[in-house]
Amino acid sequence: MQNIFCRMSKEVTNQKLVSIIIPCYNGENFIEQAIQSVLTQTYANWELLIIDDGSTDKTAALISTYLPDKRIQYYYKNNGGVSAARNFGLDKSVGEFIVFLDTDDMIEPQFLQKRVLFLQNNPYYSACCTSAQIINEHGIQQPMWNIGVHDRIAKQILSYKTTYATCPSNYLFIKHFLTDNRLLFDTELSSSADRYFLLECGRYIKIGLIYNDHDARLLYRMHETNMSRVLSPSLLDDNRLFMKKVFSLNYISNAYKTIFKFKIYYILSGGYLKLKKYFLAILYALLAFSKSPVKFIRQLCAA
Numbered sequence: 001m002q003n004i005f006c007r008m009s010k011e012v013t014n015q016k017l018v019s020i021i022i023p024c025y026n027g028e029n030f031i032e033q034a035i036q037s038v039l040t041q042t043y044a045n046w047e048l049l050i051i052d053d054g055s056t057d058k059t060a061a062l063i064s065t066y067l068p069d070k071r072i073q074y075y076y077k078n079n080g081g082v083s084a085a086r087n088f089g090l091d092k093s094v095g096e097f098i099v100f101l102d103t104d105d106m107i108e109p110q111f112l113q114k115r116v117l118f119l120q121n122n123p124y125y126s127a128c129c130t131s132a133q134i135i136n137e138h139g140i141q142q143p144m145w146n147i148g149v150h151d152r153i154a155k156q157i158l159s160y161k162t163t164y165a166t167c168p169s170n171y172l173f174i175k176h177f178l179t180d181n182r183l184l185f186d187t188e189l190s191s192s193a194d195r196y197f198l199l200e201c202g203r204y205i206k207i208g209l210i211y212n213d214h215d216a217r218l219l220y221r222m223h224e225t226n227m228s229r230v231l232s233p234s235l236l237d238d239n240r241l242f243m244k245k246v247f248s249l250n251y252i253s254n255a256y257k258t259i260f261k262f263k264i265y266y267i268l269s270g271g272y273l274k275l276k277k278y279f280l281a282i283l284y285a286l287l288a289f290s291k292s293p294v295k296f297i298r299q300l301c302a303a
Contacts, residue, residue: 153202
């Protein structure tokens with residue numbers, strides 16, 4: 001790790017504008033909690049861009065009650081997926097910093113303050129994160145937390161270790177590093193777009209981890225309708241497309257690709273087995289076994 005324990009001053013010397021982008025599709029259950037978490041920030045200079053990706057529920061009506069606050073902007077667009085909504089928000093933003101906050105997540109009051117302060121004091125980094133505290137559907141904190149990927153990003157992402165969080169909501173980015181390097185969310189991907197975006201970020205920018213993250217964490221909500229938790233053929237198709245894209249990246253080492261191949265093959269095998277797609281389940285099980293027979297047997301025994 002590089003410069004993790006950096007000395008930090010206590011105050012932000014220049015409150016530059018932070019653009020917070022919330023992509024939203026049928027988010028009536030959680031959107032107000034996300035907005036309220038922004039309103040309670042100790043860092044005052046922000047704009048909130050809510051990108052309604054073609055919602056058909058009460059999302060628009062709920063958001064309308066917050067629009068008298070001139071810091072909050074609402075955009076409606078035809079449904080194009082979460083990646084397209086995030087990219088749309090990035091294009092509309094005018095802040096020097098960017099946060100991509102998911103509809104069902106929340107941020108603690110010092111989320112912005114400590115991140116801006118960290119980047120002010122540590123110009124080596126272009127983005128930063130903290131740990132992510134898991135909350136349930138009702139917003140109650142669970143005895144689980146993850147560390148945002150930040151060092152050896154490709155290894156952390158492709159190993160699929162549960163100790164690492166790959167949710168973009170956890171990060172504050174310096175905007176021009178995203179735009180200068182054309183770092184956008186891949187609109188061909190859905191649930192795996194988060195991993196792919198951070199993987200691409202790791203190619204160009206350095207991400208710092210804030211250890212003193214009291215009252216500054218992402219509150220990451222786990223519930224039954226999480227995109228990545230609802231097993232379906234489309235979810236597995238998305239993982240297969242992510243797999244193909246990773247295989248084509250020439251900046252990922254063969255060692256990391258080997259680790260990734262076993263994990264993704266094993267994940268696909270288990271997914272297809274649950275969907276009773278037995279041919280594909282056996283195919284990917286054999287591929288996983290061929291990459292690491294010992295790991296394959298260990299995974300089966302641990303299941």
